[in-house]
Amino acid sequence: MKDSNFLKEHNGRLMWHPMTSPKDSIDQPPKIITEADGVSIVDVDGHRVVDGVGGLWNVNLGYSCEPVKKAISAQLDTLPYYSTFRGTSNDAVIELSYELSEFFAPDGLSRAFFTSGGSDSVETSLRLARQYHKLRGEPGRTKFLSLKKGYHGTHFGGASVNGNANFRSAYEPLMPGCFHIPAPYTYRNPFNETDPEKLAQLCLQALEDEIAFQDAGTIAAMIMEPILGAGGVIPPHPSFAPAVQEICNRNGILLITDEVITAYGRTGAWSGARLWGIQPDMMATAKAITNGYFPFGAVMLGQRMIDTFEGNPNAKIGHGYTYSGHPVGAAAALACLAETKRLNVVENAAARGTQLFEGCQALQKKHGIIGDVRGGYGLMTAIEMVSDRTTKKPIDAGTAAVVQEVAYQSGAMVRVSGPNLILSPALILSEAEANTILQALDAGFTQAA
Numbered sequence: 001m002k003d004s005n006f007l008k009e010h011n012g013r014l015m016w017h018p019m020t021s022p023k024d025s026i027d028q029p030p031k032i033i034t035e036a037d038g039v040s041i042v043d044v045d046g047h048r049v050v051d052g053v054g055g056l057w058n059v060n061l062g063y064s065c066e067p068v069k070k071a072i073s074a075q076l077d078t079l080p081y082y083s084t085f086r087g088t089s090n091d092a093v094i095e096l097s098y099e100l101s102e103f104f105a106p107d108g109l110s111r112a113f114f115t116s117g118g119s120d121s122v123e124t125s126l127r128l129a130r131q132y133h134k135l136r137g138e139p140g141r142t143k144f145l146s147l148k149k150g151y152h153g154t155h156f157g158g159a160s161v162n163g164n165a166n167f168r169s170a171y172e173p174l175m176p177g178c179f180h181i182p183a184p185y186t187y188r189n190p191f192n193e194t195d196p197e198k199l200a201q202l203c204l205q206a207l208e209d210e211i212a213f214q215d216a217g218t219i220a221a222m223i224m225e226p227i228l229g230a231g232g233v234i235p236p237h238p239s240f241a242p243a244v245q246e247i248c249n250r251n252g253i254l255l256i257t258d259e260v261i262t263a264y265g266r267t268g269a270w271s272g273a274r275l276w277g278i279q280p281d282m283m284a285t286a287k288a289i290t291n292g293y294f295p296f297g298a299v300m301l302g303q304r305m306i307d308t309f310e311g312n313p314n315a316k317i318g319h320g321y322t323y324s325g326h327p328v329g330a331a332a333a334l335a336c337l338a339e340t341k342r343l344n345v346v347e348n349a350a351a352r353g354t355q356l357f358e359g360c361q362a363l364q365k366k367h368g369i370i371g372d373v374r375g376g377y378g379l380m381t382a383i384e385m386v387s388d389r390t391t392k393k394p395i396d397a398g399t400a401a402v403v404q405e406v407a408y409q410s411g412a413m414v415r416v417s418g419p420n421l422i423l424s425p426a427l428i429l430s431e432a433e434a435n436t437i438l439q440a441l442d443a444g445f446t447q448a449a
């Protein structure tokens with residue numbers, strides 16, 4: 001590796017970072033992470049912190065997962081790559097398809113289409129949704145519905161269903177025919193409703209209204225995160241997702257759950273669909289499928305999709321990626337799934353999630369900068385920062401950066417996204433490590449006050 005002077009000199013200069021302006025990368029150089037183990041990361045200056053971000057919501061099993069490393073290494077020795085395009089397959093991906101169909105059977109999903117990551121999984125599900133309706137003789141069903149504040153990756157289809165202008169406006173015009181429903185976001189919503197159950201009802205009514213306005217026969221699918229993640233951890237009232245499913249079913253609209261974050265245990269349930277007791281037609285997964293050890297994703301498919309595509313000679317899937325079903329990714333995913341089940345990570349995610357959520361609520365009592373704390377379902381927690389609790393004026397970027405930096409110097413990496421401070425650590429986090437994150441945040445808020 002080059003020495004730290006070289007790294008610092010070139011940091012932020014020669015690479016454009018995602019979700020960052022090139023100028024910001026030069027003015028505020030990114031932290032250079034050079035090592036990681038357990039749930040901790042170490043920077044180029046040797047500063048070690050607990051990773052409160054879990055990579056990017058994906059490193060559920062931490063950075064020292066030996067079975068995954070061994071599986072990748074063994075797969076590299078036997079078959080580093082072969083494609084799964086028409087005519088070829090590989091043993092690792094066949095075994096993975098088997099394991100995933102068992103794992104997602106309670107969600108009613110028993111086929112897999114493999115991708116290279118979350119945006120690919122979203123794009124795949126949108127494309128297959130349109131094809132599904134064409135195959136069934138309803139080619140006019142082309143539109144998509146989604147939630148405001150939802151995040152669905154950055155491909156053109158995914159960006160079109162995204163519900164946040166930050167990921168949309170610079171790239172418009174996006175895909176036509178995408179319509180956004182208010183999110184069940186209790187802290188801020190167009191109805192000024194603070195009761196989660198009543199708010200869910202209002203959002204559902206907005207969904208019904210939009211479907212009637214568009215004409216149900218023009219809509220292909222509704223895509224939504226079971227708990228909105230990047231938009232600031234927004235868990236809906238438990239009545240919401242089952243009602244969305246009922247509305248979609250009643251109107252012949254496919255339901256896609258975007259579980260790039262929520263699948264594989266993060267919510268304290270094995271999937272977001274299982275958390276809410278729904279059975280989507282498709283589920284987009286990625287991230288923790290390989291825990292950051294390899295870029296990989298899978299779209300899981302339900303019975304309606306299976307019945308429509310299988311056995312139909314016209315159902316050729318004109319879609320896929322060079323790395324769909326990559327054997328090294330498949331080997332990594334097999335090992336991750338085995339570890340995820342062996343460690344029963346949902347239990348720890350639920351227990352540590354409650355600890356972090358309650359710890360953040362205690363911080364809210366102490367620090368006026370905290371407007372709202374959201375979570376309560378596994379290890380997905382957000383703190384929404386404000387400069388004034390009464391007016392709910394969002395915090396300025398400079399103050400948020402102070403909180404983040406002081407927390408980092410005090411022992412925890414946390415992520416700031418707009419006014420939200422987001423916590424999504426590994427699901428193997430210990431009680432002591434969760435406390436380290438809370439103490440570091442306390443220091444950050446104290447300094448920023």
Ligand code: PLP
Nearest residue numbers: 117118119151152153258260261
């Ligand atoms: N969908 C959701 C819900 C996500 O949170 C993300 C990424 O954070 C994506 C899609 C896009 O995944 P990727 O960044 O792997 O393309």
